[in-house]
Amino acid sequence: MLLEPERYEHYEDLFYHFEATRREFIKVVGGGIVVLCLCGDALAQGRGGRGSGGAASQDLGAWLHIGEDGVATVYTGKVELGQNIRTSLAQAVAEELRVPPKSVQLVMGDTDLVPFDMGTFGSLTTPTMSPQLRRAAASAREMLLDLAAEQWKVERISLVVAEGKVTHAATNRSLTFGQLTRGQKLMRTIGGDIPLTPVDQWKIAGKSLRKVSGTEVVTGQHRHASDIKRPGMMYGKVLRPPSFGATLSSANLSAAEAMGAIALRDGDFVGVAATSDHLASQAFQAIDAKWQSSQQSSSSGELFDHLKKSATQAQVPGRAPGTSLGDADSRVRLEQGITSADLKLEQTYTVAYIAHAPLEPRAAVAEWNGDKLTVWTGTQRPFGVRGELAQAFRISEERVRVIAPDTGGGYGGKQTGEAAIEAARLAKASGKPVKVVWTREEEFSWAYFRPAGVIEVRSGVMKDGTLTAWEFHNYNSGASGIRTPYNIPNQKIQFHQTQSPLRQGSYRALAATANHFARETHLDELAQAVKIDPVQFRLKNLTDERQRAVLEAAAERFQWGKRKKGKDEGFGIACGNEKNSVVATCARIKIERPSGRVRVLHVVTAFECGAIINPDHLRNQIEGCTVMGLGGALFEAVEFENGKISNPRFSKYRVPRFSDTPHIETVLLDRKDLPSAGAGETPMVVVAPAIGNALFDATGVRLRSMPLAPKGMVA
Amino acid sequence: MAETRGAQPAISGARAEVVELRVNGIRHSVHTSPERSLLSVLREDLDLTGAKYGCGEGQCGACTVLVDGQPVRSCITRVSAVARKKITTIEGLAKNGRLHPVQEAFLEVDVMQCGYCTPGMILSAVALLKKHPHPSDEEIERSMEGNVCRCGTYPRIRAALRIAAQKMELLSKEGGHAAGT
Numbered sequence: 001m002l003l004e005p006e007r008y009e010h011y012e013d014l015f016y017h018f019e020a021t022r023r024e025f026i027k028v029v030g031g032g033i034v035v036l037c038l039c040g041d042a043l044a045q046g047r048g049g050r051g052s053g054g055a056a057s058q059d060l061g062a063w064l065h066i067g068e069d070g071v072a073t074v075y076t077g078k079v080e081l082g083q084n085i086r087t088s089l090a091q092a093v094a095e096e097l098r099v100p101p102k103s104v105q106l107v108m109g110d111t112d113l114v115p116f117d118m119g120t121f122g123s124l125t126t127p128t129m130s131p132q133l134r135r136a137a138a139s140a141r142e143m144l145l146d147l148a149a150e151q152w153k154v155e156r157i158s159l160v161v162a163e164g165k166v167t168h169a170a171t172n173r174s175l176t177f178g179q180l181t182r183g184q185k186l187m188r189t190i191g192g193d194i195p196l197t198p199v200d201q202w203k204i205a206g207k208s209l210r211k212v213s214g215t216e217v218v219t220g221q222h223r224h225a226s227d228i229k230r231p232g233m234m235y236g237k238v239l240r241p242p243s244f245g246a247t248l249s250s251a252n253l254s255a256a257e258a259m260g261a262i263a264l265r266d267g268d269f270v271g272v273a274a275t276s277d278h279l280a281s282q283a284f285q286a287i288d289a290k291w292q293s294s295q296q297s298s299s300s301g302e303l304f305d306h307l308k309k310s311a312t313q314a315q316v317p318g319r320a321p322g323t324s325l326g327d328a329d330s331r332v333r334l335e336q337g338i339t340s341a342d343l344k345l346e347q348t349y350t351v352a353y354i355a356h357a358p359l360e361p362r363a364a365v366a367e368w369n370g371d372k373l374t375v376w377t378g379t380q381r382p383f384g385v386r387g388e389l390a391q392a393f394r395i396s397e398e399r400v401r402v403i404a405p406d407t408g409g410g411y412g413g414k415q416t417g418e419a420a421i422e423a424a425r426l427a428k429a430s431g432k433p434v435k436v437v438w439t440r441e442e443e444f445s446w447a448y449f450r451p452a453g454v455i456e457v458r459s460g461v462m463k464d465g466t467l468t469a470w471e472f473h474n475y476n477s478g479a480s481g482i483r484t485p486y487n488i489p490n491q492k493i494q495f496h497q498t499q500s501p502l503r504q505g506s507y508r509a510l511a512a513t514a515n516h517f518a519r520e521t522h523l524d525e526l527a528q529a530v531k532i533d534p535v536q537f538r539l540k541n542l543t544d545e546r547q548r549a550v551l552e553a554a555a556e557r558f559q560w561g562k563r564k565k566g567k568d569e570g571f572g573i574a575c576g577n578e579k580n581s582v583v584a585t586c587a588r589i590k591i592e593r594p595s596g597r598v599r600v601l602h603v604v605t606a607f608e609c610g611a612i613i614n615p616d617h618l619r620n621q622i623e624g625c626t627v628m629g630l631g632g633a634l635f636e637a638v639e640f641e642n643g644k645i646s647n648p649r650f651s652k653y654r655v656p657r658f659s660d661t662p663h664i665e666t667v668l669l670d671r672k673d674l675p676s677a678g679a680g681e682t683p684m685v686v687v688a689p690a691i692g693n694a695l696f697d698a699t700g701v702r703l704r705s706m707p708l709a710p711k712g713m714v715a
Numbered sequence: 716m717a718e719t720r721g722a723q724p725a726i727s728g729a730r731a732e733v734v735e736l737r738v739n740g741i742r743h744s745v746h747t748s749p750e751r752s753l754l755s756v757l758r759e760d761l762d763l764t765g766a767k768y769g770c771g772e773g774q775c776g777a778c779t780v781l782v783d784g785q786p787v788r789s790c791i792t793r794v795s796a797v798a799r800k801k802i803t804t805i806e807g808l809a810k811n812g813r814l815h816p817v818q819e820a821f822l823e824v825d826v827m828q829c830g831y832c833t834p835g836m837i838l839s840a841v842a843l844l845k846k847h848p849h850p851s852d853e854e855i856e857r858s859m860e861g862n863v864c865r866c867g868t869y870p871r872i873r874a875a876l877r878i879a880a881q882k883m884e885l886l887s888k889e890g891g892h893a894a895g896t
């Protein structure tokens with residue numbers, strides 16, 4: 001089974017062609033001021049696979065253009081999928097340029113216009129792209145000051161930049177950016193050494209600003225990839241195998257062709273394209289195909305056994321102090337840590353496969369002009385998809401342009417270019433632009449899933465609550481968030497790869513959700529065993545001040561220890577950290593009788609991700625993470641049997657809806673002294689254990705498998 | 716093991732005919748098979764792409780439009796069934812350049828993440844507020860349960876509904892037409 005590249009996220013196999021693109025870019029934008037921004041160190045680190053850091057740091061990260069009309073346009077390979085970075089990046093640029101955010105345009109995810117970017121994932125936009133753009137903007141501002149100083153023959157120091165103008169107060173003169181850039185052709189390349197406006201002086205960044213494309217969205221004007229229309233466009237449909245791994249033996253396309261559709265078989269690919277979506281569906285139905293199914297027939301029933309049995313090598317992610325590499329000495333110490341403990345606990349936790357189910361399924365429109373291919377598609381990795389297309393059609397990447405319009409959800413699930421390749425193949429066959437939109441069923445069956453996993457934990461604790469030993473094995477889910485924030489002297493933490501029966505890939509927060517679920521549930525079990533309050537128990541073993549701060553903030557807002565429990569109610573808490581931000585969540589749940597339905601009534605999440613760029617959008621992300629996390633915690637699970645997904649519809653795969661939504665409170669800790677980290681993922685990692693711990697509190701039943709209560713709690 | 720997927724019966728033997736549609740106050744004569752879904756006619760024939768495809772089985776609400784003021788899942792509505800009825804899509808909700816109070820409220824609360832569910836949410840909310848000008852949480856749940864927001868912005872949609880309710884009350888007090896549909 002193919003391992004999705006994004007599973008370990010810092011993946012990259014495409015090279016950016018620096019010189020060629022720079023020249024082309026200058027041709028495209030024309031006069032004015034251009035600032036080319038080289039990747040900072042943070043990004044270079046993420047490009048470990050690229051070989052020497054020196055080469056990577058020469059890559060362009062983004063560019064900024066101030067045209068002769070004074071309009072500032074940013075070009076970035078990041079894409080908008082609902083994390084609202086189009087807004088937060090505009091804010092960051094506006095801050096340094098001293099202009100209103102609405103006068104900053106962003107060109108995003110168009111591979112012909114923006115510099116190479118490995119993709120939008122891993123919460124990297126805010127920590128890496130945002131500072132680059134701020135530096136580019138700060139440097140453009142300095143260039144504008146130079147231009148004005150030269151024109152007026154005055155000292156730069158006597159000039160002020162504000163509201164899109166440079167002003168010389170002494171002589172009451174001012175020039176707009178457009179007046180300054182007219183007739184100019186200036187280009188500057190900058191590195192990481194441009195001074196930025198200190199966070200405590202921010203006027204535009206750090207404040208809530210509404211989604212910049214809000215009006216287009218509420219009026220239905222925004223065009224997602226699935227809304228794109230091209231002259232002469234045809235509609236395509238692709239035949240799927242009846243089960244995973246099945247191979248095509250024969251396909252009779254004559255009936256489809258007789259209807260006037262283009263029908264195509266190329267290897268195992270069978271598809272049709274027709275002038276209307278209706279005709280395409282009819283032609284599609286008329287295909288007569290025979291398949292040879294593969295013998296592999298795993299099912300969700302025996303999944304966890306299978307994962308454990310097929311485990312291959314172990315990996316030790318990073319190396320925490322006391323983390324064992326499996327050498328004899330540390331193994332002995334781990335065993336001593338366990339033997340010397342007053343209490344020992346050994347438990348197994350599991351998580352199911354779940355689906356991203358973005359509301360906009362995979363969609364693409366492809367168009368060939370001679371041997372040049374243009375594809376509009378909703379993706380998190382436009383350059384990755386460009387590479388896939390170049391490979392599939394054996395053409396060079398320069399001949400492929402991928403444009404990623406702001407997309408209807410991704411959550412880690414849109415890093416691949418299936419629909420793009422399918423549309424391009426059909427477009428090639430028909431000689432016309434072709435649109436392919438996956439059905440919900442296709443999206444549920446043929447996209448990739450959040451990995452399932454088995455996690456085994458063995459631990460030791462003293463009666464006073466001191467943790468003495470920690471052994472943690474994760475089979476299949478991944479290594480993100482696997483290290484414990486608690487101070488435990490003897491540790492062994494390992495991730496084991498397995499043979500996943502389903503196609504799996506990255507999912508919002510990756511394995512951090514699974515690992516936090518196991519760790520924080522286990523912590524709760526230990527606290528219970530030594531009869532110490534779960535908050536006190538955690539604090540006793542935590543020294544990290546950021547982690548303590550969010551834990552205490554969440555507990556305080558929730559009134560942990562003071563709040564009265566209603567009938568059939570339970571409270572739970574959990575905390576953790578990932579991607580340089582820290583989080584703690586408290587949940588209040590209620591079991592409805594007699595149905596047994598679990599209602600999450602109230603969730604308090606305290607979150608800290610360094611300096612906050614847009615507090616309201618941060619809140620929105622935390623709320624969204626809570627709702628999405630709740631689905632995986634309580635009821636979402638992909639079921640499969642005989643190589644088929646058995647619940648590939650919203651009527652069978654339950655996603656969170658209005659009635660599932662709790663009252664959500666967010667506590668934001670703004671650390672202006674710390675660099676801003678991304679926030680679209682980490683707020684979800686402790687939702688499940690907080691809910692699970694609350695369920696235990698309500699019922700005395702400990703649930704160790706996610707989803708916790710797909711059919712409610714009858715106990 | 717061999718598996719066969721024989722040619723399946725064609726979706727419709729029905730021949731194309733002319734269907735009269737009244738969308739956002741404009742009449743269209745659409746030459747189409749009467750079996751097609753309203754959603755695909757709106758999107759593909761009329762290029763009104765504000766109604767979105769999310770599931771095709773009436774389970775997500777992304778395709779919601781108003782037919783004679785009632786919220787309808789256009790993905791499971793045959794186009795012939797709504798001939799000559801008054802259809803409102805998200806593109807036709809603003810009147811004379813003025814946004815509907817629900818649209819304004821969505822902007823004010825800054826509801827949107829990806830925004831794919833938004834048109835369907837707004838139209839469902841418009842229908843709900845018409846029936847219950849001040850809906851309780853339970854009424855919101857009951858009538859909006861069929862609208863999925865995978866980004867999880869439900870708390871904000873709820874807040875936007877409250878604000879929209881106030882706006883509409885104010886408008887009707889002022890005697891202005893509460894941009895109803």
Ligand code: FES
Pocket residue numbers: 767768769770771772773774775776777778779788789790791
């Ligand atoms: S697309 Fe119509 S309800 Fe989902």
Ligand code: FES
Pocket residue numbers: 082359408409827828829830831832833863864865866867868
């Ligand atoms: S905002 Fe993305 S689905 Fe609702």
